[in-house]
Amino acid sequence: xxxxxxxxxxQRQQKSMLLMTHVIYGYPTIDESLQMMxxxxxxxxxxxxxxxxxxxxxxxGPVITNACHDALENKPKLSQCLADITKLAAEYPxxxxxxxxxxxxxxxxxxxxxxxxxxxxxxxxxIPDLPIDHHAMAAPLVEKSVDPIxxxxxxxxxxxxxxxxxxxxxxxxxxxxxxxxxxxxxxxSEQSQLESYLNSIKKHTDVPLALGFGISTAQDIQGxxxxxxxxxxxxxxxxxxxxxGLSEFNEKADELLTVQ
Amino acid sequence: MNDQGxxxxxGGSFIPEILYSSQQELLKHYREAMADPSFVESxxxxxxxxxxxxxxxxxxxxxxxxxxxxQIYLKREDLNHSGAHxxxxxxxxxxxxxxxxxxxxxxxxxxxxxxVATALISARLGxxxxxxxxxxxIERQYPNVFWMKQLGATVVPVTTGSQTLKDALDEALRDWTxxxxxxxxxxxxxxxxxxxPEMVAGFQSVIGEEVKDQAMAQIGKMPDxxxxxxxxxxxxxxxxxxFVGTDTELIGIEAGGCGDGVGEHAKRFHTDQAKFGIxxxxxxxxxxxxxxxxxxxxxxSAGLDYVGVSPILADLSxxxxxRMSSARDEEVVAGFKQLMKAEGIxxxxxxxxxxxxxxxxxxxxxxxxxxxxxxxxxxxxxxxxIAKALGDEPFKDFLAxxxxxxx
Numbered sequence: 001x002x003x004x005x006x007x008x009x010x011q012r013q014q015k016s017m018l019l020m021t022h023v024i025y026g027y028p029t030i031d032e033s034l035q036m037m038x039x040x041x042x043x044x045x046x047x048x049x050x051x052x053x054x055x056x057x058x059x060x061g062p063v064i065t066n067a068c069h070d071a072l073e074n075k076p077k078l079s080q081c082l083a084d085i086t087k088l089a090a091e092y093p094x095x096x097x098x099x100x101x102x103x104x105x106x107x108x109x110x111x112x113x114x115x116x117x118x119x120x121x122x123x124x125x126x127i128p129d130l131p132i133d134h135h136a137m138a139a140p141l142v143e144k145s146v147d148p149i150x151x152x153x154x155x156x157x158x159x160x161x162x163x164x165x166x167x168x169x170x171x172x173x174x175x176x177x178x179x180x181x182x183x184x185x186x187x188x189s190e191q192s193q194l195e196s197y198l199n200s201i202k203k204h205t206d207v208p209l210a211l212g213f214g215i216s217t218a219q220d221i222q223g224x225x226x227x228x229x230x231x232x233x234x235x236x237x238x239x240x241x242x243x244x245g246l247s248e249f250n251e252k253a254d255e256l257l258t259v260q
Numbered sequence: 261m262n263d264q265g266x267x268x269x270x271g272g273s274f275i276p277e278i279l280y281s282s283q284q285e286l287l288k289h290y291r292e293a294m295a296d297p298s299f300v301e302s303x304x305x306x307x308x309x310x311x312x313x314x315x316x317x318x319x320x321x322x323x324x325x326x327x328x329x330x331q332i333y334l335k336r337e338d339l340n341h342s343g344a345h346x347x348x349x350x351x352x353x354x355x356x357x358x359x360x361x362x363x364x365x366x367x368x369x370x371x372x373x374x375x376v377a378t379a380l381i382s383a384r385l386g387x388x389x390x391x392x393x394x395x396x397x398i399e400r401q402y403p404n405v406f407w408m409k410q411l412g413a414t415v416v417p418v419t420t421g422s423q424t425l426k427d428a429l430d431e432a433l434r435d436w437t438x439x440x441x442x443x444x445x446x447x448x449x450x451x452x453x454x455x456x457p458e459m460v461a462g463f464q465s466v467i468g469e470e471v472k473d474q475a476m477a478q479i480g481k482m483p484d485x486x487x488x489x490x491x492x493x494x495x496x497x498x499x500x501x502x503f504v505g506t507d508t509e510l511i512g513i514e515a516g517g518c519g520d521g522v523g524e525h526a527k528r529f530h531t532d533q534a535k536f537g538i539x540x541x542x543x544x545x546x547x548x549x550x551x552x553x554x555x556x557x558x559x560x561s562a563g564l565d566y567v568g569v570s571p572i573l574a575d576l577s578x579x580x581x582x583r584m585s586s587a588r589d590e591e592v593v594a595g596f597k598q599l600m601k602a603e604g605i606x607x608x609x610x611x612x613x614x615x616x617x618x619x620x621x622x623x624x625x626x627x628x629x630x631x632x633x634x635x636x637x638x639x640x641x642x643x644x645x646i647a648k649a650l651g652d653e654p655f656k657d658f659l660a661x662x663x664x665x666x667x
Contacts, residue, residue: 054539054552054553055421055553055554056421056426056427056430056539056540056554057430058276058430058433058434058437058540058541059276059278059434059437061434062420065420065421065430066420069420069421072553075551076551077551078551102539103274103538103539104537104538104539104546104548104552104554105551105552105553106552107536107537107538107552108535108537108548108550108551108552109552128276128277129274129275129276129538129539129541130274131273131274131275131276131277131280132277133264133273134272134274150277151276151277151278152277153277153278153280155281156277156280156281157281160280175277175278
């Protein structure tokens with residue numbers, strides 16, 4: 001089994017829910033983004049997702065999109081990003097570090113080179129504009145035991161869920177609803193729809209599940225305990241940072257970590 | 261094209277998973293529609309009765325004499341309803357939207373021509389319409405924004421990134437990820453995921469098909485060369501595709517802008533600033549830096565400064581079936597003026613790139629040779645930009661007086 005999947009399953013022996021937090025490399029500066037990462041690692045988040053910014057992030061909502069454009073002003077380099085997060089991963093072995101970016105920056109770096117540079121410390125990668133149909137492009141990563149983390153979405157056909165499940169390893173990222181990142185929604189009927197959606201995924205795979213999009217509070221996380229293994233929080237932490245700097249960011253992280 | 265929407269190494273579908281089922285649905289409906297003679301007939305009828313097709317092929321005797329080379333003919337897409345070739349595509353996709361039973365369309369626009377065309381067809385077909393337009397482009401093309409709004413469209417300024425066409429396209433894609441159940445993404449150029457490049461180029465191919473008939477009737481033979489400006493590439497695909505593999509040489513003219521530096525032009529060919537890349541749903545040549553970040557672009561015409569290019573044209577260029585060239589801003593303004601004065605035709609600045617390229621090469625040909633230049637749109641929309649480019653002082657006085665009168 002993949003080390004990421006093993007890690008999640010082991011952690012889940014003690015915790016009802018693992019937290020996956022998100023930081024944009026280079027926002028607002030490279031140093032400050034590394035500070036945010038260190039802070040989350042100190043707090044012991046289970047998974048840290050580091051987004052390498054791209055100029056045209058079509059799957060992201062306005063909060064992350066604007067932050068990515070700000071981050072790009074600092075001219076971040078993927079090679080340096082990988083070196084920085086590999087170092088952090090080595091210092092904090094109780095957290096798994098993942099990379100998230102779009103296809104074009106990865107393509108220019110090269111999947112082979114990326115696999116070689118991720119192998120040491122970055123457990124997996126999320127590429128939202130790489131559909132499962134092109135899974136062969138990610139083969140060099142799989143060869144080096146870096147897990148491509150594929151997406152599941154609501155209303156996916158059974159056939160396609162099975163297709164994704166066949167390639168799933170490490171973790172599956174389940175998108176909770178349509179749309180882009182950073183917009184919440186909640187109602188009773190949505191909760192039952194969510195449950196049936198997640199149950200249908202579980203029929204196809206026993207790879208651990210992460211749920212993302214629209215999770216912004218400890219209460220939201222509490223609401224999905226028992227449904228998935230990992231809660232993904234992205235825009236909410238970024239918004240906290242924008243409202244009140246590192247101290248509000250830390251408070252938000254502490255709040256999210258109260259669900260254990 | 262192969263069965264996954266590839267044109268050589270370009271094209272394909274690289275979209276977030278959330279769009280997969282609506283893209284598949286579109287593909288199925290598009291294939292069914294094109295195999296249905298009644299649908300094809302309804303598109304043809306609307307092109308004739310709403311947009312005024314066929315558009316003429318105009319011989320420019322004065323301009324040809326001035327240049328002293330080939331006979332110059334213009335394909336007059338500027339005479340379409342809405343004043344540009346964009347109408348061909350929105351008629352096709354608008355009728356397809358109705359056929360799919362969707363109630364709303366979204367579109368991206370650069371110069372605003374596609375936005376206006378989409379707003380027009382939406383009004384006619386009773387579709388709700390939202391247009392995404394870069395905030396920077398809105399500043400340059402407000403008259404088009406005015407008409408979109410008057411037609412009942414919602415115009416959303418896009419303030420992220422470079423605030424131009426590529427960002428408008430990103431934003432339209434984001435809307436689509438949340439709205440695909442009742443919304444069709446009516447893309448304006450032959451870019452994006454399968455089947456958009458093929459579909460837009462297909463609806464635009466009426467341009468080249470007409471040129472074939474008109475050339476036989478008016479010249480008695482096929483033209484030696486055809487010129488078209490290339491932004492996203494829809495007017496070029498439209499006039500070129502029916503001629504691919506024939507003896508007619510096809511030349512695309514990109515925006516040379518004001519220089520060769522990064523951000524000074526929108527050339528995706530003959531520059532090492534453009535590389536094979538995948539973004540915005542498809543693979544093509546994208547202007548980008550060494551980290552794969554898409555680069556800023558510049559052109560005197562808002563409609564040509566797109567960072568990528570149609571995968572169909574990228575492939576035809578690789579295969580030597582289309583030759584890509586470019587024209588700089590000042591050359592474009594000169595070509596614009598020369599055509600206007602010689603023939604009384606006001607071409608769009610986008611189309612004036614093709615004119616500049618055509619005039620440059622016409623001079624090297626003999627009077628028994630013939631070239632066709634695609635006038636993709638009319639230029640009266642560009643009155644503010646052109647008045648500025650021509651340094652027209654009374655225009656400034658007019659604007660000042662107009663604003664004074666509003667106070």
